[in-house]
Amino acid sequence: MLFTREKLEEIEDKNLAPYALRSKNSRGRLYPEDEAPYRTRFQRDRDRILHTTAFRRLEYKTQVFINYEGDYYRTRLTHTLEVAQIGRSIAVALGANEVLTEAICLAHDLGHPPFGHSGEVTLASLMKDHGGFDHNKQSLRIVTELENRYPEFPGLNLSWELLEGIVKHETEYDIADASNFNPELRGHLEAQIANVADELTYTAHDLDDGLRSGMITPEMLSGIALWEIITESVGWQGNILEEKSRHQIIRRLIGMEVTDIVQNTDLRLRESMVRSVEELQRLPYNVVTFSDEMRRRNRELKDFLYNNLYRHWRVMRMSVKAERIIRDLFEAYRTTPSILPRHVLDLTQKRGLERTICDYIAGMTDRFATEEHQKIFDPMRLP
Template identity: 45%
Template structure:
């Protein structure tokens, strides 16, 4: 029997906790649309993100290692998919709106630049006198302005709760009514799950990629509490694994441990803080209490692991070389298109009068894949080969 949207919403809402975002309370879209007969609003949001051009380009954007070093390493798209999976797992276990958590996760890196954080840092420097640049805000620009897929509106016209969920804590969204609402209401628990899922995903998979690349060594990890705990458990259960399967089993245990600890802590605080409504969540948020955190001792172990990754992997000489090269490419492209705006595609160029040349150049460069940025830089005389 086919169910209509109201029946689907009713069934979905029956699974939600009292403090979750209900399927029929996702907020209006900026541009009114007729509801779909059998697809609920957040289903449409998720699909719009997945079908967007920016989402598809993530497959050729750097996570840690640029695409040219090999095909077995995470890129920005595979990272996003891992974040989405963890977000949905956490939300489902906690009785939250898993569609909302998943959609926020799928959209969270749409605005990331080529060459990872190095590209973001360079664009931030270049745009410091022109309104700045931050990839989370760029993700919002993409879903509200830059995507051109629909005849009736710019962007993706996502639901209010999806847009608010993409807004990060501490960021300034001046001139935005939704930004003010996000500040007043605080983040939903679904948005917090997507946020911590990002950290869990990259902490685990960057170790996997770092070991496979040879930039990390097993001997360097043995003194880290979180890693040694996972190793001990896997060796007890599976004493005769090959090294490759052993490493992947430990990393899987690491991921499961972080997810499980986070779920337990959130559930415990919901009980201890007597949270029964979204208003209760916001009250604690306004008091500076964050519900989505690890247990204190476990959190120290996570911070130890992240500090190790920063010093050993993210600051590895070979990673620094490619990052610096990426920064140089971004800088070269920015100044090239600033001098020759006629080379910018019309979809970007048409906003120069209203938003300024630098912002339009920034939008164009930020949207490039690593590969396309290298090709364009090469065409203007920049030696771009990254090893």
């Protein structure tokens, strides 16, 4: 049997919950295009994201640990892939559109600059008088303007629903600005799933990487409720945490949290009695969320990670280096624009000097930014 786009849309209609988004009901794209014969709109969106330069660059952008600190730590790319996997699992369990959820997850960090949170804070400070910087907004700029891959239109010409999902991406550290995407409506079900998948993923894998690095030890976690529950459930005790045991603990943590999200969200959906996408978006609360008990346990673990990993002297030292690299590059480019590559300099007439510099730096990988800094400021390095 040949599965045409129409057939795939029929399968969506049959299998998805009434409050899930269907690709055939999409509000479409800004620039009209013929539909693909064997892919839905949302499948096409997902594929376009995967083929972007911005997506490939995530491989060499920091999550917590700088890329050259080790091959086993998460990068912004592996984080994104893990978010997508967890997002798909939650979407399938809740009857949401799995493909749209995956596409939002894959796009949610495209706008992150080099050096993780430190890079974003530094760029935001440098751009405070020039329109600001926020990685959510930068993700939207990338897919609507900066990725030039088609002669017919700028950006990727993604569907309205995917753009809405990117714009309404929110976690504890990311606040959405949805002024152009029905700000009175909450994110749709698939966007809400992407949000919690992101939060769940970075908490679990930051704990994993912290334990692997030795910055966090099992003794330090003693008394943390989630840690105690999980280690007891897998039968681990002691002070030496072997690799297999660490993997088992992190798997159990993710499994417990996904189960909590799915069960609690299912309960909230039933209680709300919503029967359409718009009804769900008009609720005064997000339906996709942890239970109150799990939220309290997560809060305790997040506070621990903040104080013991994100504020660890090794991470803080790299943050200081990152801030200096980005500030030095920004000021050098602004003071002497002629040192910018010609294709970048040519954009300043349209975008303005500071925004062009910001876009250029935000697109850099950790490695490229470090090498560029050395080329400009190390007199022994060739340009």
